[in-house]
Amino acid sequence: MIPTGRAPRILVTGGAGFIGSHTVVSLVEAGFEPVIVDNFSNSQQSALDGLRAILNRDVTCYSVDCNDRAAMTEIFEKEELRGVIHFAAYKAVGESVQQPLKYYRNNLDSLMLLLELMPAYGVQNLVFSSSCTVYGQPEQLPVTEETPRLPAQSPYGNTKAISEDIIRDTVNAQVPIRALALRYFNPVGAHPSAQIGELPLGVPANLVPFITQTAAGIRQSLTVYGSDYNTPDGTCIRDYIHVMDLAEAHVQALKKLNDAEIEASYDVINIGTGRGETVLTIINTFEQETGVKLNYTMGPRRAGDVEQVYADVTKASRELGWTASRTLAESLRDAWRWQEKLSLS
Numbered sequence: 001m002i003p004t005g006r007a008p009r010i011l012v013t014g015g016a017g018f019i020g021s022h023t024v025v026s027l028v029e030a031g032f033e034p035v036i037v038d039n040f041s042n043s044q045q046s047a048l049d050g051l052r053a054i055l056n057r058d059v060t061c062y063s064v065d066c067n068d069r070a071a072m073t074e075i076f077e078k079e080e081l082r083g084v085i086h087f088a089a090y091k092a093v094g095e096s097v098q099q100p101l102k103y104y105r106n107n108l109d110s111l112m113l114l115l116e117l118m119p120a121y122g123v124q125n126l127v128f129s130s131s132c133t134v135y136g137q138p139e140q141l142p143v144t145e146e147t148p149r150l151p152a153q154s155p156y157g158n159t160k161a162i163s164e165d166i167i168r169d170t171v172n173a174q175v176p177i178r179a180l181a182l183r184y185f186n187p188v189g190a191h192p193s194a195q196i197g198e199l200p201l202g203v204p205a206n207l208v209p210f211i212t213q214t215a216a217g218i219r220q221s222l223t224v225y226g227s228d229y230n231t232p233d234g235t236c237i238r239d240y241i242h243v244m245d246l247a248e249a250h251v252q253a254l255k256k257l258n259d260a261e262i263e264a265s266y267d268v269i270n271i272g273t274g275r276g277e278t279v280l281t282i283i284n285t286f287e288q289e290t291g292v293k294l295n296y297t298m299g300p301r302r303a304g305d306v307e308q309v310y311a312d313v314t315k316a317s318r319e320l321g322w323t324a325s326r327t328l329a330e331s332l333r334d335a336w337r338w339q340e341k342l343s344l345s
């Protein structure tokens with residue numbers, strides 16, 4: 001049970017980033033007190049302004065690299081934490097191929113430091129950001145948590161698989177940590193207030209930010225990579241989840257860990273909608289919902305893209321009492337509202 005009285009303090013590494021900032025909102029709404037650690041390597045201070053505007057109060061944020069042992073120790077010492085959500089990581093797939101050690105060092109060292117500090121300060125509950133990338137192209141769809149992981153296609157993807165293993169092995173060694181690795185499918189959208197959202201640095205690698213930037217005139221044209229896949233319209237299929245649904249899944253995961261009586265545990269849970277949508281469906285829905293015509297062309301397949309992947313979400317519903325509730329149309333409207341706000345600022 002969540003104790004009454006002082007709100008349980010939750011360390012949110014990468015809390016100024018896309019998914020982290022939305023989760024901070026959901027945490028506060030659910031009665032937790034987020035403590036953000038972010039080095040702003042892929043986010044901006046303006047995310048904190050957005051959070052203050054939504055929450056109508058200040059948020060605690062340490063401008064700290066979560067590989068900095070001394071600074072992190074001080075935070076654990078001071079904050080009397082009750083749990084950790086570990087978002088902080090580098091996530092650019094292409095860059096990870098060029099600079100693998102940068103990715104292994106940041107993504108793995110930060111996790112290992114947390115796994116050392118948590119038991120030292122009696123912090124048991126850990127929610128970890130994993131990814132459906134660990135499944136590669138699964139043979140059967142929808143993909144369940146029992147589906148075997150496939151060798152990663154990139155150093156970034158490999159950091160997620162290795163991180164899962166590091167957590168599992170730590171828990172198996174009876175370190176008193178209860179952990180849930182959430183395997184996210186494709187987070188999209190933004191907070192409906194348009195105060196926070198995704199801030200891709202440079203050319204976006206993901207479809208929806210590319211769509212909104214093209215619609216806003218920042219990019220000239222969108223290329224659809226591949227139209228000859230074995231899907232209803234020939235384009236790739238993904239499971240697009242509204243970032244606020246994803247944020248709420250973290251709260252449910254924390255509550256589940258809080259309620260657990262076992263000392264050490266580890267599990268993985270898919271977080272998606274359970275629906276697969278083609279790229280052309282996303283484009284058409286975006287045009288319908290916003291009234292903006294998109295300039296796009298069909299191009300060749302892109303190396304490394306899987307044809308289709310979408311989640312079986314039975315386990316999330318059973319274990320977390322959570323299902324995604326927002327529609328694709330809502331996600332795309334919210335993504336566009338955010339882009340319009342960015343274009344004005």
Ligand SMILES: NC(=O)c1ccc[n+]([C@@H]2O[C@H](COP(=O)([O-])OP(=O)(O)OC[C@H]3O[C@@H](n4cnc5c(N)ncnc54)[C@H](O)[C@@H]3O)[C@@H](O)[C@H]2O)c1
Nearest residue numbers: 014017018019038039040041042043065066088089129131
């Ligand atoms: N967005 C996606 O499509 C997606 C899909 C699956 C998994 N994930 C994972 O979810 C997590 C959050 O993703 P996001 O989309 O919000 O990314 P993001 O880049 O917007 O957020 C990550 C945040 O972590 C911070 N950060 C990175 N390294 C840090 C360090 N060493 N110390 C302190 N802060 C650091 C960045 O500044 C950024 O604010 C990541 O672990 C990512 O790999 C994301």
